[in-house]
Amino acid sequence: MTAVREHLGPDTPLMVDANQQWDRATALRMGRRLEEFDLIWIEEPLDAYDAEGHAALASALDTPIATGEMLASVAEHERLIAARACDIIQPDAPRVGGITQFLRLAGLAHHAGLTLAPHFAMEIHLHLAAAYPTEPWVEHFDWLNPLFEERLEIADGRMMVPDRPGLGITLSEQARAWTTETVEFGTR
Ligand SMILES: [Mg+2]
Incomplete structure (x- = not known):
């Protein structure tokens, strides 16, 4: 962490993601040692349901x-919010049941004063984050690029909301091929 902070300088936002790998004692010990680095957040320090x-x-x-990010319904997010379990909430629209369910829990999160930082699928989450009343974060992943014709415009650490209709993306020829080609199993 010291090397990363020195390399980036003091002004670049920095986060740590533990991916649920710590127990409570380890998370507290690590969290205390990480305080000096002025992190924007520590992500998933514990089991997602703790x-x-x-x-x-x-x-x-x-x-x-x-x-x-691992929670799979509005009800699970409600429990997280009610327990005051986080400062930044990271819902995943595909995982919680789509845009309507995401917006339901975003309302609860805003009411509780949380910051929004949706998980993965930036092509959907950019729009949902832009609709959140306070400034959100959007995770950048280019993993889904082969699925779409368009690319999101990113400048100075910010993503631009596309002005094309709907989500502003269309399926690529590659995506069509992946979803319509047939494969036979068990043949030589
Ligand atoms: Mg994560």
Whole structure:
């Protein structure tokens, strides 16, 4: 962390993602040691369903806690929000049941004063984040690029919301081929 911070300088936002790999004691110890780096957040320090553990960590540390990407419904996010388990909530629209469900939980998150940082699928989440009342984060992944004809415009660390209809993306020829070609199994 020291090397990364020195390399980037003091002004570049920096986060740590533990991907649920710490237990509560380790997360607290690591969180305390990471305070000096002025992180924007520590992500998924604990098991995704350990709302109480996240809440204890969030109140013990100055560094904001982010989580929520693994949760699969509005109800699961409601439990997280009610437990005050995080400062930044990271819902995944495809995982919670789509845009309508995402917007339901975004309303709850805003009411609780949380920052929004949706997980993955930036092509959908850019629009949903732009509709959030306070400034959100959007994760940048180019993994889905082969599926679409268009590319999101990114400049100075910001993504531009496309002005094309709908989500502003159309399926690529490659995506059509992947979803319409037939494959036979068990033949030589
Ligand atoms: Mg993550």
